[in-house]
Amino acid sequence: MAFPKLNMMSYWVYFVGGVIMMASFLMPGGAAASGWTSYPPLSVISNNAQTVWLISMVFLITSSLLGSVNTIVTAIQLKAKGQNFMRWPIHVWAQVTTAFLLLLAFPPLEAAAVLQLADRVFGSSFFLPSGLVVSGEKWAAAGGGNPLLWQHLFWFLAHPEVYVLILPAVGVVCEIVTANARKPLYGYKTMVYSILFLGFMSFIVWAHHMFMTGMGVTLSSFFQATTMIISIPSVIILTTILLTLWGASIRFSVPMLFATAFLPMFAIGGLTGLPLGLTASDIHLHDTYYVIGHFHYVVAPGTLFALMGGVYYWYPKFSGRKMNETLGKIHFWTSFVAINFVFMPMFFMGSKGVSRRMYDQTVYTHGAATQSWNVVMSTAAFVLLFAQIPFIYNMFTAWKTGKKVENDNPWDATTLEWAASSPPPHENFPTPVEVYRDPYSYSPTTGKVLPQFAPQEG
Amino acid sequence: MKEKLAKAWHDVFEGVGFDYGLPIDISTHGSAIDSLIGTLHYFMALLFIGWGIYLVYCLIKFRERPGHKADISPKNYSIPKYLEIGIVIFEACLLVFFSYPVWAKLKTDFPDRASSLVVRITAEQFAWNIHYPGRDGKFGKTNIDLIDGTNPVGLDREDPDAKDDIVSINQFNVPVGKPVIVELGAKDVIHGFFLPTARVKHDAIPGMVFPLWFETKETGEFQIACAQLCGVGHYRMVGYFNVKTQEEFDNWLLEEEKALTEGE
Numbered sequence: 139m140a141f142p143k144l145n146m147m148s149y150w151v152y153f154v155g156g157v158i159m160m161a162s163f164l165m166p167g168g169a170a171a172s173g174w175t176s177y178p179p180l181s182v183i184s185n186n187a188q189t190v191w192l193i194s195m196v197f198l199i200t201s202s203l204l205g206s207v208n209t210i211v212t213a214i215q216l217k218a219k220g221q222n223f224m225r226w227p228i229h230v231w232a233q234v235t236t237a238f239l240l241l242l243a244f245p246p247l248e249a250a251a252v253l254q255l256a257d258r259v260f261g262s263s264f265f266l267p268s269g270l271v272v273s274g275e276k277w278a279a280a281g282g283g284n285p286l287l288w289q290h291l292f293w294f295l296a297h298p299e300v301y302v303l304i305l306p307a308v309g310v311v312c313e314i315v316t317a318n319a320r321k322p323l324y325g326y327k328t329m330v331y332s333i334l335f336l337g338f339m340s341f342i343v344w345a346h347h348m349f350m351t352g353m354g355v356t357l358s359s360f361f362q363a364t365t366m367i368i369s370i371p372s373v374i375i376l377t378t379i380l381l382t383l384w385g386a387s388i389r390f391s392v393p394m395l396f397a398t399a400f401l402p403m404f405a406i407g408g409l410t411g412l413p414l415g416l417t418a419s420d421i422h423l424h425d426t427y428y429v430i431g432h433f434h435y436v437v438a439p440g441t442l443f444a445l446m447g448g449v450y451y452w453y454p455k456f457s458g459r460k461m462n463e464t465l466g467k468i469h470f471w472t473s474f475v476a477i478n479f480v481f482m483p484m485f486f487m488g489s490k491g492v493s494r495r496m497y498d499q500t501v502y503t504h505g506a507a508t509q510s511w512n513v514v515m516s517t518a519a520f521v522l523l524f525a526q527i528p529f530i531y532n533m534f535t536a537w538k539t540g541k542k543v544e545n546d547n548p549w550d551a552t553t554l555e556w557a558a559s560s561p562p563p564h565e566n567f568p569t570p571v572e573v574y575r576d577p578y579s580y581s582p583t584t585g586k587v588l589p590q591f592a593p594q595e596g
Numbered sequence: 597m598k599e600k601l602a603k604a605w606h607d608v609f610e611g612v613g614f615d616y617g618l619p620i621d622i623s624t625h626g627s628a629i630d631s632l633i634g635t636l637h638y639f640m641a642l643l644f645i646g647w648g649i650y651l652v653y654c655l656i657k658f659r660e661r662p663g664h665k666a667d668i669s670p671k672n673y674s675i676p677k678y679l680e681i682g683i684v685i686f687e688a689c690l691l692v693f694f695s696y697p698v699w700a701k702l703k704t705d706f707p708d709r710a711s712s713l714v715v716r717i718t719a720e721q722f723a724w725n726i727h728y729p730g731r732d733g734k735f736g737k738t739n740i741d742l743i744d745g746t747n748p749v750g751l752d753r754e755d756p757d758a759k760d761d762i763v764s765i766n767q768f769n770v771p772v773g774k775p776v777i778v779e780l781g782a783k784d785v786i787h788g789f790f791l792p793t794a795r796v797k798h799d800a801i802p803g804m805v806f807p808l809w810f811e812t813k814e815t816g817e818f819q820i821a822c823a824q825l826c827g828v829g830h831y832r833m834v835g836y837f838n839v840k841t842q843e844e845f846d847n848w849l850l851e852e853e854k855a856l857t858e859g860e
Contacts, residue, residue, distance in 0.1 A: 173825050179802055180785040180827060267803020269740050271750075272784045273721065276740060285786060285801055319658075320666040350788065350823075351799045352806040355700050362695060366687045373683060377676050380647065383654040385667035390659065398655065405647055409640040416690060418698035419633045421797050422618070425788055425823040486616035489633075491792030493823045497831040502819055504792055510613030513604050580668040 140212040148204035155197030162190035173495060175296070178265035178288050182257045183272055192255045199248040206237035206244075213237075218554060220573035224330070225590065227553045227577040228323065231330050232309030235337040236302050243298040243341065250291035257283075264288075286351055293344035301340040303437045304404075305333060307444035308375055311397045314451050315379055317551040318394035319386035320587075322578040325378045332371035332378070339368040349417045350424050358417050365415035372408050376401065391549070392466035396447030399474050400440060407435030410485065428488025434481045446473075449533065454548045458561040459540030465532040472525035479518030483511035550587045552578050557591035619792050622814040622839060625702060626795035632694045639686065706809055707775035716779045717768070718749050719787035719800040722829035724820055725749050726768050730760030730853070743783075762852045766835040771845035772815045781805045788823025791837055799824055812839045 139145040163169040170191035172181035181188050213226075213234045226234075253264040261279060265288045268281030316323045323329065345353065345361045353361075379401060388394065410432040413419040423429065446469075454460050487508045492499050499505030499512070547556040557571045571591050579588040607613045618630055658664075716727040716735060725748045729735045736751050736758020743750040748765060751758050770776050780789055782800040790797045796810050820835030840848065 171828065175825075177786050177825070180825065183785065184827075270784060270802055271720070271740050271743050274743060274745065277784075281803075285803065320660070321668045322670075324671060350797055351801060352804065355696075355703050358699055358703075359696060362691055366691055369687065370680070370684060373680060376647075377680065380651060380654070381671075381673060381676060383651070383658060384673075385671070386654070386658045387660045387664055387666035388655060388658050398651075401651060402644070402648060405644055409644060412640065412687070413633055413636045416632065416636075416695040418629050418695040419636060421629055421702075422633065422792070422795050424797055425790075486614075489618055490615055491619055491790070491821065493788070493790065493821055493830075495825040495830060497828075499831065501832050501834050502821055504615075504619055504819075504821075506613065507615035508613060509604065510608045510611075513608045513613075580666075582668070585665055585668055 139208050140215050141208050144204055144208050148201045148208065151197050151204065152201035155194045155201060158190060158194035158197060162187045162194060165190055175292060176254070176288075177292075178254060178257065178285050179267075179270060179272075179277075181254060182266060183270075183277065189255065189258050192251050192258070195251045196248060196255075199244050199251065202240050203244055203248075206240035209233055209237040210241070218571050218573050221554070221590075224327070225573055225576055226330075227309075228312035228326075228329055228333070229306070229309035229553075231333050232305040232312075235333050236305045239298040239302050239305075239337055239340060243295040246291050247295035250288060254288065286348070289348055289351065290345070293347045294341075297344040297347065298337075298340040300433065300436065301336060303441050305337070307400070307404075307441040308333070310444045310448040310451070311379060311400050313551070313553065314393045314397040314447050315382055316578045317451075317549045318389045318391055318397070319382055320389065320550075320580075321382065321386050322576075322580060323378070324381040324384070326576070326578070328374060329378050332374045336368065336371040336375070339364060339371070343368055346415055346420075349420050353417075362416055365411075369408070369412065369415070376405060376408070391450075392461070392463060392470060393447040393451035393549075395467070395470045396443045396450065399470070400443045400447070403435055403439035403443065403478075407432060407437075407440050410435065422491065423488060425494055426488035427484040427492050427494060430494050431481050431484030431488060434484070438481065439477045443473075443477075446529065451549065452555075453533070453536065453540075454543045455555060455558075455560050456562070457537055457540065459536050459542055460548065461532045461536040461540055465528040469525060469529040469532070473522060476518045476522035476525055480515050480522060483515050487511050547589065552580075552587055552589050554590050556589060621793065621795055622812050622816065622818070623794040623796070624811040624813055625698065628694070628698045629795045632690065632698070635694070636690065643683075702808070706777065706807065707811070709777060712775040712777045712809070713770060714777045714779070715768075716749070716781070716805075717789060717800070718781050718783055719789065719822070719826075719833075720748065720783040721785065721827045722822070722833040723748070724766050724768065724789075724833075724835040726764045726766075726835075727751070728762040728764070728849070728852075729757075730762055731849075732757060732760055736761045760853060760856070762849070762856070764852070766820075767838065768820055768835055769838045769840055769845060769848055770812060771842045772812050772839050774842070775809055775811045777807060777809045779805050779807050785826050786824050787826045787833070788821075790821040790823040791818065792821060793818045794837070797823055815839045815841055 165187035167185040168187060170187040172184050172188060213230055256262040257264055257266060263280045263283040265285050266279045266281055266283045267285065270277035312323060343361060343364045345357065346365045349358060414423055414429060414432060450461055450466055490504045490508050492505050492508055500509050543560055546559045554571065554573060558566045573590045574593060575588060575590055577590055580586065581588050618633065621627065621630055714729060718725045727749050734757040737755040738750045739752050740750050742752060749763055751761055751763060780798055780800045782802045784802060787800040788797065789800050794810050794812060798806055798808050816839055818837040820837050822830055822833035826833065
């Protein structure tokens with residue numbers, strides 16, 4: 139990294155934030171109980187764990203900010219000789235775009251978290267209106283604030299945050315797919331511009347989370363339009379990866395299985411965003427399990443599967459050994475089946491109108507009518523949990539007993555990280571490396587792989 | 597707890613509790629929402645199945661095998677481009693012809709107050725207070741200092757307009773076929789006023805009052821659900837939404853009025 143000390147600070151601030159977050163579960167009176175959205179006034183009037191939660195958030199946000207600065211500077215300043223922007227692997231583009239999103243979107247939330255902290259600790263009223271009556275008693279605060287102000291500040295981060303979660307996953311999938319399809323990525327430039335456009339658009343769609351808060355015609359029209367627009371680069375990204383498979387020679391390694399499964403599941407997550415992005419259909423689906431199904435399909439079968447694929451893919455890079463293939467396949471197939479049984483029923487429940495965050499939905503008639511889906515989902519969630527045992531076992535045992543890689547580039551990949559030996563020595567590259575060509579290159583004459591770092595064909 | 601679990605498992609094996617799809621719709625505006633949701637799901641299914649067939653075909657046809665080589669020559673396909681342009685046009689049509697008109701009608705085209713039932717609904721942890729203006733059609737003054745166990749909205753009964761006001765807890769009675777205007781507010785935290793069967797949803801936010809309207813076309817007994825996390829009792833913040841005939845509704849109002857005068 140460009141700033142090693144900043145990197146270390148980012149880590150330790152993160153560590154402290156994580157410990158505080160975990161500690162908040164142990165507070166007398168129970169854990170923070172206003173959801174990750176932490177909407178005031180509920181979050182301001184709730185138990186003390188919320189204060190601890192907010193302090194932890196300030197640490198975690200600070201850590202993210204430091205990390206994002208470091209990522210941006212490293213990627214731009216420490217390019218190898220011959221590396222220019224249009225030779226970056228998609229993964230680097232995705233990480234840099236993500237870092238920019240964090241850098242620009244997190245400060246408003248950090249400010250908002252401090253304001254909410256002030257409301258709780260110092261008795262201010264940034265987010266509290268006048269005339270609050272809680273449990274029959276007038277709430278002792280000056281009032282005059284606005285609960286919706288929090289929602290705007292919160293979603294100004296939290297929408298880009300969705301792309302913070304999904305873009306690195308898209309980058310990982312691109313690396314795995316190109317290496318295992320044995321051909322260049324289809325439409326590299328289209329992909330890069332789509333990612334950048336997606337990053338930009340993610341800043342101007344946030345209020346689609348707030349359609350039910352009394353939004354009028356003008357504002358909702360704007361946010362519906364931007365929401366429909368942001369679906370376009372998402373479709374292009376998916377199409378580009380799919381087209382890469384046309385005419386390929388697909389090697390079904392374990393990372394490729396995860397990357398392949400990512401595609402249809404990410405598609406489900408993306409497509410189910412459409413009815414939520416249009417106000418008319420959102421009236422019925424807003425705040426129901428349909429929403430939960432939608433974003434989990436993006437970040438659980440989507441992001442998580444990509445990340446697991448990434449672990450299998452880069453494991454030989456940092457250990458010099460491959461993870462066990464059979465265990466990997468068991469892990470993949472059980473996870474793939476289970477995770478769909480966890481999240482698919484959410485759409486059925488949500489379409490009936492079951493609200494999110496219910497302790498017991500059978501209180502409602504429509505909840506009782508869909509209760510059995512809950513049983514299926516819980517069972518599948520446990521299966522999914524146990525399906526991770528072979529993965530964790532594999533990850534630890536392969537370090538010592540995994541099959542040694544035959545060379546430094548076991549996947550025959552094209553990108554720069556495979557120029558270092560596997561595992562890499564201290565400082566990664568003993569001699570400076572040079573980049574000679576685009577990522578994902580193959581020789582037009584022999585069809586053989588042409589890594590970015592290879593001086594010539596051969 | 598044990599009995600509950602036993603019942604849950606029993607239901608699973610009996611195939612009970614696996615309902616899906618939209619609930620019945622008793623509102624006049626709901627069919628537009630439902631048809632948009634339906635159209636979108638056909639569109640989504642079409643895209644997904646199309647992509648799926650393509651993906652499976654690729655995975656089989658282009659799998660690694662002896663004698664098969666990847667085609668690495670640069671490509672520029674035009675079909676996906678047309679497909680994407682088609683998607684853009686389709687989405688734009690949904691936006692302009694389906695979603696905008698429904699929202700505009702709900703937000704700006706309010707029915708005449710004189711010919712509608714106007715009620716105030718004030719949400720609190722964890723109940724719905726429904727305030728009817730009574731025969732005079734005027735809401736009495738409210739004051740938060742007057743809120744107590746028997747007066748959940750702080751109605752000032754000294755006010756002449758308040759004399760005939762009716763406040764019911766969790767019982768939302770409306771006459772069928774008459775527009776209803778709801779003035780929605782909250783006392784403590786944000787709640788989500790949700791009538792699943794009438795395709796009505798709106799956040800109830802303290803410090804603000806939002807008007808919303810709907811009209812029913814069928815009688816029946818339904819529920820009010822809370823859509824927004826409002827505390828530990830969120831799950832049981834159920835209200836009852838009773839759509840009555842005009843006659844039944846008038847009788848109910850008369851009974852409530854009688855109870856008011858007897859109470860004095």
